[in-house]
Amino acid sequence: MPLSSRLQAWLRIYGKSVYPFYAVGLFLLAVSLLSRDSALLRETFVALALVDIVVLFALCPAILLLGFPSSRLGYVSFDRITQAGLIWLLGPAASAVFNAVASLIFPFHIRAQTGNSRAQALLRALHNAGMIILTILAGGLAFRLAGGSAPVSALTPALILPVAATIVSMQLVNGLFVRIRVALTDGRIRIPVDWFANTLEPAAALIGLLTVMIAINTDRVLTLSYLFVLMALMFTVKRLSDSRQRLEEKVQQRTAEIEAQNQRLEMARVRQQELVEKLERLSREDELTGLCNRRHMDEFLRQEKERLQRYGGTLAIALMDIDHFKEVNDRYSHQLGDKVLMTVAEILQHEARSTDLVSRYGGEEFVIALPNADEDGARQVIERCREAVQSHPWERLQAGLSLSISGGVAVLDEDMDLQALFRRADQRLYQAKDQGRNRIVVSD
Numbered sequence: 001m002p003l004s005s006r007l008q009a010w011l012r013i014y015g016k017s018v019y020p021f022y023a024v025g026l027f028l029l030a031v032s033l034l035s036r037d038s039a040l041l042r043e044t045f046v047a048l049a050l051v052d053i054v055v056l057f058a059l060c061p062a063i064l065l066l067g068f069p070s071s072r073l074g075y076v077s078f079d080r081i082t083q084a085g086l087i088w089l090l091g092p093a094a095s096a097v098f099n100a101v102a103s104l105i106f107p108f109h110i111r112a113q114t115g116n117s118r119a120q121a122l123l124r125a126l127h128n129a130g131m132i133i134l135t136i137l138a139g140g141l142a143f144r145l146a147g148g149s150a151p152v153s154a155l156t157p158a159l160i161l162p163v164a165a166t167i168v169s170m171q172l173v174n175g176l177f178v179r180i181r182v183a184l185t186d187g188r189i190r191i192p193v194d195w196f197a198n199t200l201e202p203a204a205a206l207i208g209l210l211t212v213m214i215a216i217n218t219d220r221v222l223t224l225s226y227l228f229v230l231m232a233l234m235f236t237v238k239r240l241s242d243s244r245q246r247l248e249e250k251v252q253q254r255t256a257e258i259e260a261q262n263q264r265l266e267m268a269r270v271r272q273q274e275l276v277e278k279l280e281r282l283s284r285e286d287e288l289t290g291l292c293n294r295r296h297m298d299e300f301l302r303q304e305k306e307r308l309q310r311y312g313g314t315l316a317i318a319l320m321d322i323d324h325f326k327e328v329n330d331r332y333s334h335q336l337g338d339k340v341l342m343t344v345a346e347i348l349q350h351e352a353r354s355t356d357l358v359s360r361y362g363g364e365e366f367v368i369a370l371p372n373a374d375e376d377g378a379r380q381v382i383e384r385c386r387e388a389v390q391s392h393p394w395e396r397l398q399a400g401l402s403l404s405i406s407g408g409v410a411v412l413d414e415d416m417d418l419q420a421l422f423r424r425a426d427q428r429l430y431q432a433k434d435q436g437r438n439r440i441v442v443s444d
C-alpha cells in the first residue's frame, strides 16, 4: 500500500473509532496536568493517557500499516498491556470498562476482511466486550486474592505473586472463552493463538506493568522515550512474527507440493503396475476368445509333466477342431467366423472341469489339458464338449448354421515327451476327421 493511502486509511480509522478515545486520553491528560492538588491522581491520569497513546498511536497504526489479519499475535498479545496495566493502575472495574469500550472497535475495523454485516459485527463487538470484561475481572480478582492492591505505586518483590496471578488467570479465562467459542462454532473459526502468542501474552502484561511504573515514577521525557522504544520493539516483534508466519506458510506450501508430487508418482506407479499386469495378461491370453493362448498352454503342460514325474498321476490332452470352419467364413463372413470361435470357446470352457485348462491353440484349433484324467475320464469330458457344440442353437447366430467339432485325445505315457503327445492327439484328430467328423477319437 502506498504511504498516502496508508495515511488515508489511518485517518479513516482515527476518525471513525480512535478519535473518541484519543479525545478522552487528551482530556484526562489535561485534567491530570492541571490538578495540582493530588499528585497521585495526576500521575495516574498521565499514566493512563500515556498508555492510551501507546495503544492509539503505536498499536493502531502498527496494525494498520503492517496489516492486521495476517498476524498471529498482533492485538491478541499487545492488548494485554492495557488490560493488565490498567488493572494495576486503576483497578479491575475501570480497566474492564475502558478496554471493553476499546474492544468494541475491532470487529468493525476488520469487517471488510471478514465480510460480516453490520449486525454481525455488532454482535461480535458485544461478544468481545463481554469476554474482555470477564477476563479482566477474573484477572483483577486473582490480583486481589494474591495480595495485590491498586494502584500499584512501586516495584517490589511482594508484587511478583499478585502480578503473576493476574496474568495467569487472564490467560486461562481468555483461553477458556476462545475454546468455548471454537466449540460453539464447530471449530469453524481459525484462532490466531498459538504457543508464540501464548508466550507473548504474559510478556505483554509485564510490559504493561513496566509501562505503568515508568509512567508513575519518571518524568514525561523519559516516559515518552521508553514508549518510543516500546513502540519500536512492538514493530520488531510484529515483523518477526510475520516472517515466522511467512516461513511457516512456505513450509506448508512446500509440504503440499511434495505431497502432490508423491501422489503423482504413486499414480504413475499404479498405472505402470496396471500396464505390467495387462501386458502379462495379454501375453497369456487369446485376444478374441479370452481363453489362454498357446504360450500359456505350453508352459502349463511343461509344469504338469514335471509334476507328474515327481508325484505321479496322469495327464491327457485333447486337440479339437471346428468342422468345416472355412465354409463358415466363406459362406457368411469372417465376423461371423469370429463369433463362432468365441461361442465354441465359451462352450468348451463351460463343459471342461475346473481343473482342466482350455486354450485356443491357433486358428480354429483348441487344446484342452486334462490333469489327472485317463482315457475314459478324458473321453467323458471331451464327448460332453462335442455334444454341447453340436446341440448348441447356432441358428440364433445365423439362420441355417449348424456346427460340430472333432477331437483327438492322447494320454501321456511315462517315457513320452510333449511333442509325441501332441503328435498322437493330432493323428487321432485326423482320424476323427477321416471318419466323418463330429466325433472324438481316444485310442488307435
Ligand SMILES: Nc1nc2c(ncn2[C@@H]2O[C@H](COP(=O)(O)OP(=O)(O)OP(=O)(O)O)[C@@H](O)[C@H]2O)c(=O)[nH]1
Residues within 6 Å of the ligand: 288, 321, 322, 323, 324, 325, 326, 327, 329, 333, 334, 335, 336, 337, 338, 341, 362, 363, 364, 433, 437
Ligand atoms: N473368422 C476367423 N477365421 C479363422 C481364424 N483363424 C483361422 N481361421 C480360419 O479357419 C479356417 C480353417 O480352415 P481349414 O483348416 O481349411 O479347415 P476347416 O474348414 O475347419 O475344415 P476341417 O478342419 O477339415 O473340418 C480358415 O479358413 C482360416 O482362415 C480367426 O481368428 N477368425
